[in-house]
Amino acid sequence: MTTSIAAERDAGTPSPSGGAPAPRADRLRRRTGAWRPLALGAGAVASAIAIVVAVGIGTAGITPGDVWRAIVLAIFGGTLHGDFAQAYSIVTELRLPRTLLAFGAGAALSVAGALMQGLLRNPLVSPFTLGVSPAAAFGAALAITLAGAQTVPAWVVILSALGMALAVSAFVLSLATAKKMAVATLLLLGIAVTQLFEALTSALQFAANENTLQAIVRWTFGSVNDATWSDVQVVWVVLVLALPLVLWFAKDLNAIAFAGDDAAKSLGVNVGALRVGLIVVAVLLASVVVSFCGVIGFVGLVGPHIARLVIGADHRYLLPFSVLTGGLLLLLADTVGRTVLAPAVIPVGIVVAFIGAPIFINLILTRKTALR
Amino acid sequence: MSLQIDDVRFSYGKHLVLDGVSLEVAEGTFCALLGPNGSGKSTLTKVVAGVHRPASGRVSFGGVDVLGLGRRSHARLIGYVPQSGEVPFDLTVREAVLLGRTPHFGIGPGRSDWAKVDEAIALLGLGELEDRSLSELSGGQAQRALVARALAQDTRVLLLDEPTSALDLRYQIETLQLVRQITRSHGITALIAIHDLNHAGRFCDQAVLLHRGRIQRAGTPQEAFDEAALAAIYGLDVTVEEREGYVEVRPVVREIEYQI
Numbered sequence: 001m002t003t004s005i006a007a008e009r010d011a012g013t014p015s016p017s018g019g020a021p022a023p024r025a026d027r028l029r030r031r032t033g034a035w036r037p038l039a040l041g042a043g044a045v046a047s048a049i050a051i052v053v054a055v056g057i058g059t060a061g062i063t064p065g066d067v068w069r070a071i072v073l074a075i076f077g078g079t080l081h082g083d084f085a086q087a088y089s090i091v092t093e094l095r096l097p098r099t100l101l102a103f104g105a106g107a108a109l110s111v112a113g114a115l116m117q118g119l120l121r122n123p124l125v126s127p128f129t130l131g132v133s134p135a136a137a138f139g140a141a142l143a144i145t146l147a148g149a150q151t152v153p154a155w156v157v158i159l160s161a162l163g164m165a166l167a168v169s170a171f172v173l174s175l176a177t178a179k180k181m182a183v184a185t186l187l188l189l190g191i192a193v194t195q196l197f198e199a200l201t202s203a204l205q206f207a208a209n210e211n212t213l214q215a216i217v218r219w220t221f222g223s224v225n226d227a228t229w230s231d232v233q234v235v236w237v238v239l240v241l242a243l244p245l246v247l248w249f250a251k252d253l254n255a256i257a258f259a260g261d262d263a264a265k266s267l268g269v270n271v272g273a274l275r276v277g278l279i280v281v282a283v284l285l286a287s288v289v290v291s292f293c294g295v296i297g298f299v300g301l302v303g304p305h306i307a308r309l310v311i312g313a314d315h316r317y318l319l320p321f322s323v324l325t326g327g328l329l330l331l332l333a334d335t336v337g338r339t340v341l342a343p344a345v346i347p348v349g350i351v352v353a354f355i356g357a358p359i360f361i362n363l364i365l366t367r368k369t370a371l372r
Numbered sequence: 373m374s375l376q377i378d379d380v381r382f383s384y385g386k387h388l389v390l391d392g393v394s395l396e397v398a399e400g401t402f403c404a405l406l407g408p409n410g411s412g413k414s415t416l417t418k419v420v421a422g423v424h425r426p427a428s429g430r431v432s433f434g435g436v437d438v439l440g441l442g443r444r445s446h447a448r449l450i451g452y453v454p455q456s457g458e459v460p461f462d463l464t465v466r467e468a469v470l471l472g473r474t475p476h477f478g479i480g481p482g483r484s485d486w487a488k489v490d491e492a493i494a495l496l497g498l499g500e501l502e503d504r505s506l507s508e509l510s511g512g513q514a515q516r517a518l519v520a521r522a523l524a525q526d527t528r529v530l531l532l533d534e535p536t537s538a539l540d541l542r543y544q545i546e547t548l549q550l551v552r553q554i555t556r557s558h559g560i561t562a563l564i565a566i567h568d569l570n571h572a573g574r575f576c577d578q579a580v581l582l583h584r585g586r587i588q589r590a591g592t593p594q595e596a597f598d599e600a601a602l603a604a605i606y607g608l609d610v611t612v613e614e615r616e617g618y619v620e621v622r623p624v625v626r627e628i629e630y631q632i
Contacts, residue, residue, distance in 0.1 A: 118461075121460050122460060123460055123461065247479070248479065250479075251474055251477070251479065251480075252474070254471060254474070255471055255474050257460070257461060258459055258461065258463050258467075258468065258471055259454075259471050259521075260454065260457055262418065262421075262423045262452075262454055263452060263454050263471075265421075265422060265423045265443075266421040266422055266423055266447060266450070266451070266452035266454075266531075267447050267471065267472070267474040267475055267525070268443040268444040268445075268446065268447030268448075268474060268475035269443070269474065270443060308461070308462070312462075312464075312467075313461040313462055313463055313467075314467060316479070316480060
């Protein structure tokens, strides 16, 4: 009896013997993460279905079957019959670009957030941490103000916002590089730039007349109301180009996020260059979305967290899964926003927090291990 | 195949931390870097680990210029165990050990990578804990996971930066015993920055005393631990005795008399 008690007591100390071979081989699949590619595939299929369903939802009474026929017709061509023409144009000219823009914008912001959180080793960071959104908002406000009484073309506002966001990010990154890209320096510079550009936008608003003020404020709400196919193209092209690039560096990002700068260097990772390079990718994704859709907060912070709670912190799976969680979250928010008070459409930037916060809180509470 | 450090100089800004350090560690040797805070022992491990680039000097292993290697080749030759730090995300022990394979695989780990991970986990007795989150581990267990990560890296040289300073006595001894055992069984050359002279005297084959970025004494612990030299380096009188074949250093503490 005494020996067994001693053995029990020693259970916590190192014992090199592994388990029996048979269950070990069985466990291997689970432990090497074979379920994760399956989860990714399932998520992708669910997203495609969600997009088709979301296109079908609305006041015009279009069935998912109509959506499918319209998509097939648009891709493969065919003859358009008279009674289907109206449904076809609603689907292809209004609903489909809007839905795809919502999904693409959410996906881009979410993957940018996952990148920033990993690179800065901080789960509270979002793609807007370096001041992208206030800078873009100022760029847009500036274009609207300068146009004055004339109606300003959408592409001018977009370019102004994009240019300002990229210029400010380049400024922050070059200052941080001079300070060896220390994480605290980056965060503090981001806070300073955010404050500065919020003040600049407020100054423009203070000086603006009624109409201009309304236009500026409306821009900051963030919506996909005026989605066009060219918006969709730009956002999706940037997203599709960025994804293979970030996946290629996902394991190096793992080393930085989980082991820290010094250990990552000793693991063969070029920490400084990788950090700058991937922040540029994240900033580019966020700037493009903000310029086309306005400020849509919350997705960039919460999308990666939802993904992390489901699929784990390994960036090789986290980055693609963030695309799905962010895309679905924004798609859901926009669908709710345009149906709940129909025919009025609530901007997605407002709805997303109403939808996302309860989902997020529920995930935090139902998960066994604490969110870190 | 010895590790050779030749006239290495390094400074943080204007502050010279390593002032011409030269040292040879034979293959399979467990070598201790000792000295007061700020003596440069941590910095020396970081220079050899490829974390810092020295201003001048050479580091070579088996005649190969280590500093001239590419990052990945360097990381396949020399592993590094930092002081245990906070991980901001939830990660299992197994995923943490897999990080050691970073310089070995392309996009995803292969079968041989997982085999090395399993081997390292078994060697450190982490089998029971491998699916646990790092945040649930005690300090000693987390430190073992870091050592396992460096072993999975499968290197010829292992550098440890004060791996025992956050551990209780039992885990300090366990960690040192383990590193010593690895140097014996795998022929790995280990270099450890450590504060405790007596632990170094008990477990290490070679002891190097650093002070103000220079090597003051080096050799076996018996040779290196000289009463006068230690007193000068630490600014504290010590006695050195041999006990059961190992040297022990004791500070001479005088009671301070306060005059009221």
